[in-house]
Amino acid sequence: MPCEFSLAGDSKQTQVSIPVTTSSTFRSLLHLKRAVADKFKIIDPSTVSFSVDGTACDNLTSLLQFEKPICVFVNGRAVCDVPGPSGLPFLGSHTEVYPDHLGNHERLFQTYGSIFKTTVMGRTVYHTNDPEITAHIFKESAFFTKDINEAHPLYGVKSPHAGVFLTSTNTPVWREAHKFMVPSMGPKAIDKHIVTVLAIVRSSFPVFDELENSKQAWNVYDYMLKLSSQIVGKLFIDADFGHFEAADSPVHITVQTIFRLLGLNKKVTSWGDWYAWLPFGDSKRLRDTWHEVGQRVGKHISEAKVGGEDVPLQEAILKTENLTDFFFRAVDSKGNKMPAESRNPALIVAVTAGFVTTSALLSWLLYGLVAYEGCQDRLLQELVDHGMTEDTPMSGEYVDKLSSLDKFLRETQRHHTTSYQPARTARTDLVLPNGMRLPAGAVVIAEVHHLHHNDRVWENPTRFDPDRWDTDRVRDRHRGAYIPFAMGPRMCVAMNFVVREVKVILAQLVYRYEFVRHNAAETIEYDPMFQTIRPRNLYVKTRKRTSWPKPTADSS
Numbered sequence: 295m296p297c298e299f300s301l302a303g304d305s306k307q308t309q310v311s312i313p314v315t316t317s318s319t320f321r322s323l324l325h326l327k328r329a330v331a332d333k334f335k336i337i338d339p340s341t342v343s344f345s346v347d348g349t350a351c352d353n354l355t356s357l358l359q360f361e362k363p364i365c366v367f368v369n370g371r372a373v374c375d376v377p378g379p380s381g382l383p384f385l386g387s388h389t390e391v392y393p394d395h396l397g398n399h400e401r402l403f404q405t406y407g408s409i410f411k412t413t414v415m416g417r418t419v420y421h422t423n424d425p426e427i428t429a430h431i432f433k434e435s436a437f438f439t440k441d442i443n444e445a446h447p448l449y450g451v452k453s454p455h456a457g458v459f460l461t462s463t464n465t466p467v468w469r470e471a472h473k474f475m476v477p478s479m480g481p482k483a484i485d486k487h488i489v490t491v492l493a494i495v496r497s498s499f500p501v502f503d504e505l506e507n508s509k510q511a512w513n514v515y516d517y518m519l520k521l522s523s524q525i526v527g528k529l530f531i532d533a534d535f536g537h538f539e540a541a542d543s544p545v546h547i548t549v550q551t552i553f554r555l556l557g558l559n560k561k562v563t564s565w566g567d568w569y570a571w572l573p574f575g576d577s578k579r580l581r582d583t584w585h586e587v588g589q590r591v592g593k594h595i596s597e598a599k600v601g602g603e604d605v606p607l608q609e610a611i612l613k614t615e616n617l618t619d620f621f622f623r624a625v626d627s628k629g630n631k632m633p634a635e636s637r638n639p640a641l642i643v644a645v646t647a648g649f650v651t652t653s654a655l656l657s658w659l660l661y662g663l664v665a666y667e668g669c670q671d672r673l674l675q676e677l678v679d680h681g682m683t684e685d686t687p688m689s690g691e692y693v694d695k696l697s698s699l700d701k702f703l704r705e706t707q708r709h710h711t712t713s714y715q716p717a718r719t720a721r722t723d724l725v726l727p728n729g730m731r732l733p734a735g736a737v738v739i740a741e742v743h744h745l746h747h748n749d750r751v752w753e754n755p756t757r758f759d760p761d762r763w764d765t766d767r768v769r770d771r772h773r774g775a776y777i778p779f780a781m782g783p784r785m786c787v788a789m790n791f792v793v794r795e796v797k798v799i800l801a802q803l804v805y806r807y808e809f810v811r812h813n814a815a816e817t818i819e820y821d822p823m824f825q826t827i828r829p830r831n832l833y834v835k836t837r838k839r840t841s842w843p844k845p846t847a848d849s850s
C-alpha cells in the first residue's frame with residue numbers, strides 16, 4: 295500500500311506516493327525521511343518531520359498505517375521562499391547593495407536572516423552566511439555544482455577553455471585542466487616554488503631600503519601587488535616583470551591589464567548579465583581587456599623557457615623549468631597532455647588568480663602588523679625564538695613550527711578575508727536545510743566575509759584575536775564556517791602553496807623591518823569595485839632593524 299505525502303507550504307499542493315510493500319520497507323524513521331527527502335528534493339533528510347491530522351508524529355508504524363496524506367515539514371516548518379529586498383523598479387536591489395557591498399550585505403543579513411536574495415535587472419542571486427548551507431553548496435552533488443550561468447559573478451569572464459576557475463564543473467575541460475593543475479601546486483611543487491618565493495622577496499629588500507632612506511611612506515597594496523605578481527609571473531610564465539629594479543619601477547603592463555580586468559568584471563557583473571553584452575562603455579572595455587590579457591600573457595608564454603621531452607605528470611614538477619614548461623611537457627598515465635586549447639587560458643587564470651588574491655592578503659597581513667598592538671612584536675619574538683637569521687633557508691619544516699604566525703594568518707584571513715564571492719548553482723528545484731526553497735539555476739554566493747563574521751559561530755567577530763584559534767569553540771566550528779579558499783572539489787588548488795608563501799614573505803619582512811602605520815588617522819577603505827577585498831589607502835613606513843629581542847628563556 296502506498297503512503298501519501300504532501301509538503302507543507304508547497305503552493306502546488308503536490309502529493310507524492312511512496313510504496314510500502316512490506317512492513318520492513320523502512321527499517322527506521324530515518325529511512326522513511328530519506329525516501330521522502332528524495333521525492334521532494336530536500337537536501338538534508340534529517341531536517342524532515344511529519345504531521346498527521348495536525349499533530350507531529352515520529353512513530354514509524356503509525357505513519358505507515360496512516361491512510362490520509364501525511365504533511366511534511368522541513369526544519370519544523372512549512373517550506374517558504376527566500377526573502378529579500380523588493381528593490382526599485384528596473385534597477386532592483388542594486389542601490390541596496392552598492393557601493394558598500396560589505397556593509398550593506400551585513401545589514402541585509404541582519405534584516406532577512408542567514409540567506410536572502412537580491413535581484414538586479416531581473417537577475418536574482420542568493421547570498422548566505424550560514425555554514426551549513428555553505429557546506430552543501432560546495433559539495434558538487436546532485437543539488438549543486440559550479441555552473442557559471444548568467445547570474446553567476448564570474449559570468450563576465452567565463453571561459454570555455456580555461457578549465458579551472460572560469461569553467462563550469464560539468465565539462466570535460468575542467469576535469470582535464472584540473473588534473474594537471476593540482477600537481478603543479480602539490481607538496482613537491484611547493485618545496486620547489488618556495489625557493490623562488492624566497493629569492494624574490496629578498497630581491498625586494500633594496501627597494502624597501504631605498505624607500506626608507508628617502509623617508510617615503512608607501513602604498514601597501516601597490517607594493518604587495520608588485521611582489522605577488524613578480525612571484526606568480528616567474529613561477530607560471532617565466533616572466534620577469536622587473537618590479538624591484540628600483541623603488542619607482544612601474545607595475546608591468548601585463549599586471550596592470552589584469553588588474554583593470556578584475557575591476558571591470560566586478561563593475562559589470564554588479565549590474566547583471568545583460569549589461570555585460572552592451573556594445574559600449576565598461577562592458578565593451580571588459581571584453582577588450584579580456585582579449586588584451588590573452589594577448590599579453592600569451593606573449594610571455596611564447597617566450598617562456600620550454601623544451602625537452604615529455605615527462606610523466608607525477609614527476610614533471612621536478613623535471614620542468616617553470617609551470618608553462620610543466621603544462622607543455624607533463625603527460626598523464628594514459629599518455630594525455632594538457633589539452634592545447636586549455637594551456638594558455640589555464641595559465642592566464644593561474645597568474646590572475648595567483649596575484650590578485652595574494653596581493654590583497656599580504657596587504658591585510660601588513661595592516662594587521664601596524665593596526666593590532668603587539669602582533670608585530672609577537673611574530674618577531676617567535677622568529678628569534680626559532681633561531682632565525684638573515685640567511686635562514688625558510689623550509690616548510692621551519693615555517694610550520696611558527697604557531698603565532700599561523701594564528702595571525704588564520705585570523706587575518708577570517709577578519710580581513712579577501713573574498714571572491716565564490717558561488718554555486720542549484721541543479722534542480724530544492725529545499726534547503728532551513729526549509730527555504732531554491733529554484734533550479736539559482737546562484738548561491740557564500741559570502742565569505744559574512745560567514746567569517748557570523749556571531750552565531752564566532753565570539754566577538756569584529757575583534758581581531760589570533761588567540762581565538764586556540765579555543766575549543768573555534769576548533770569545533772562547523773566545517774563551512776571558515777572558508778578563505780572555498781571548499782569542496784572546486785576550492786583553491788593553491789591553498790597549501792599560498793599559506794607557505796605568505797608565511798615565508800611575512801617572516802622575511804618582519805625579521806628585517808619594523809612596520810609603522812603612516813596615515814594612522816585615516817580610516818582604511820576597501821575598494822568596493824574590485825573582485826577581491828583590498829585596502830586602497832594603507833600607507834606604511836619601514837625602519838630597518840638593527841637589533842632584535844633576546845630569545846625567551848624557554849625557547850632553546
Ligand code: HEM
Pocket residue numbers: 457458459460472475479643644645647648649651652655712713714715716717778779780783784785786787788789792
Ligand atoms: C590569498 C590567496 C588566494 C586565495 C584567498 C584564493 C581563493 C580561492 C577561492 C575562494 C577559490 C574558489 C573560487 C570559486 O569557487 O569560484 C579559488 C580557486 C582557485 N584558485 Fe585560488 N586563491 C588564492 C591564491 C591562488 C594562487 C596563488 C593560485 C595559483 C595557482 C590560485 C589558483 C586557483 C585556481 C586555479 C582555482 C580554481 C580551481 C578550480 O576551478 O577547480 N589561487 N581560490
